[in-house]
Amino acid sequence: MxxxxxxxxxxxxxxxxxxxxxxxxxxxxxxxxxxxxxxxxxxxxxxxxxxxxxxxxxxxxxxxITGKPYLGTPRMRAVAQAAVPALRLTLMDCSLEDPPDVPSRPLPVVAEEVRKAERLQDRCDYVALGRPVCELLPELHVMAANGPREERAEALRLLIQASHFAQGLLTYLGYEDLAWVAAERAREAAKALAEPGWAGMTEFLRCQALMWAKGRSQALSTAVRAADRLTPHLDDEAAAESYGMLHLTAALASAALSQGDAARDHLAEAARIADRTGERGSGLLGLGFGPTNVGMWRVSVELELGDPERAVEAAHAVSPERLPLPRRQAMYYADVGRALAKLPGKQREAVQALRTAERLAPQRVHASPIVRDTVAMMLNRARAQAGGRDLRGLAYRMGIPH
Incomplete structure (x- = not known):
């Protein structure tokens, strides 16, 4: 077994x-x-x-030791995984120096397809996301390299977004090496675009790929260097947003390296910028930088530092409805649930938080080995009392024996 x-x-x-x-x-x-x-x-x-x-x-x-992500039924897993060979070949075949020989549609049509894919990503619908990303990446490389000159900048921005979709999908399917390649494709596009805000965001993507591949020290140094390069451009809103996201990444990387003071310093700098920018909606790459998101990251950082009480305290200061992004809200509620599960007498609240996360982004929650382990731990604790119906239902949907 x-x-x-x-x-x-x-x-x-x-x-x-x-x-x-x-x-x-x-x-x-x-x-x-x-x-x-x-x-x-x-x-x-x-x-x-x-x-x-x-x-x-x-x-x-x-x-x-974490295992491969779990995505519901065998059919759902098969459909999601079926996109990986095509994505691997696409990432290997596509470059701005030597774009693939494929036809491209008009820019407005492709831009609308990117927006549709963004909605799938925000719902963490990994099963549906693979196919459009595989179609968009070659087409956008062609448009960015060979399209009408007046359209190339927008094509490069769309290419960065599509590469971000690919990175997220591959990360949560357990292919960290391919996720890094997708982040590099985004970086190449940002280099050609030469806009500081977008360049900073692609460094954020590289940091995320490093974090998932155990490269915490590299992620920290990459984030700090990239943020420093953005300092002269902070009057630009996109650059300020990227700068803030890089400091949030540096905070989490510092926490993963058990550097609590440094982690909180990076959080404070991100909060300073967020107070200036205010809430920016989805923002660049749909990451939603702003005061609410900084508060959500604070929960993650305190949890990573091994302080669930402070994580729950930080969560009380967050109004997640102010950031109407299902993916980000789901990650926040998952962190809150994990923190509550570590505290005595808080299992009912923990289950409620995890069920809220599941409702917002079921595939994302089911794919998380850490959330799955939290549910399994709570189930073990509850077996003496025959468990709770909500907890057993959550375990069933995650494929955890109960």
């Missing part, structure tokens, strides 16, 4: 290595008691620093 949880996968990898629990504790820097509870499903291993430490100690990739 395949291991279902992160703890079960850690136990399987540890035994395969012929390693005792004490040896794993010594190599990872985590306590034997904590690791024992993780393996037995009584604690979650959801901090990036802890996941990295265990993966490095076991000499395995992160996906070996």
């Amino acid at each position: 395949e291991p279902e949880t992160i703890g079960e996968r850690i136990r399987a990898c540890r035994r395969f290595r012929g390693m005792t629990l004490q040896e794993l504790a010594d190599l990872s820097g985590l306590s034997k008691g904590f690791l024992s509870m993780v393996e037995n499903g009584r604690r979650t291993l959801d901090r990036r620093s802890h996941l990295d430490a265990v993966a490095n100690a076991l000499q395995v990739s992160l996906s070996e």
Whole structure:
């Protein structure tokens, strides 16, 4: 039987290595008691620093202990995964220096297709997103390289957006290496565009790819350098937005490196810029930089620093309805649910938060190994009381034995 949880996968990898629990504790820097509870499903291993430490100690990739994303029914998983070979070939075949030999439609038509794909991305509809992204990337490379000169700048912006869609899809399907290639394609387009705000956003995408691939130190240094390059351009709203997102990334990367003071300094700088820009709606790449989003990132950072009480306290200061982006709201509620699940007497509230996240973006929530592990842990705790109906329903929809 395949291991279902992160703890079960850690136990399987540890035994395969012929390693005792004490040896794993010594190599990872985590306590034997904590690791024992993780393996037995009584604690979650959801901090990036802890996941990295265990993966490095076991000499395995992160996906070996987190597992591949789960996307509902076998048919849904098959449809989503079917896009990967085509995306891989597209990313290998497309470049601005040597664009593919494919026909392109008028720019307004393609722009509307990008907007449709953006709506799919914002709902985290990975099953439906693969096909349009595969069609858009070659076409936009052709338009950006060979289209009418007056249309090339807009084609480059659309290409950055489509590359962002590809990166997100590949990341959540578990293909971090291909997600990095997609981020590089976005960076190439931004270099040709030569607009500071868009250049900063593509550096943000590269940082995100690095974070998912255990490159926390590289993500931090990349974010800081990119933010510094934007400093002379902060009068431009797009550049200011990118600058703020880079500091949010630096905050999370610092937290993953257990640098709490630095993480909060980066949050403070992002908040300073957000107070100046105000709420900007979806903004560049649909990331929604502004005071509300900074508050949401603060929850994530406190959770990564291992302080669920402060994470919940930070959540109380956030009004998620002020940022009407389902994807971002879902991630916020998932973080709140994870934080509440770590606190005594808060399981009911944790389940409510996770169900809200699921309602907003079911595929995103179901695909998260950390959320799945949180649900499995709560289910183990609740079995003595036969569990709650809402919790069992959530576990059923996530494919977790209950």
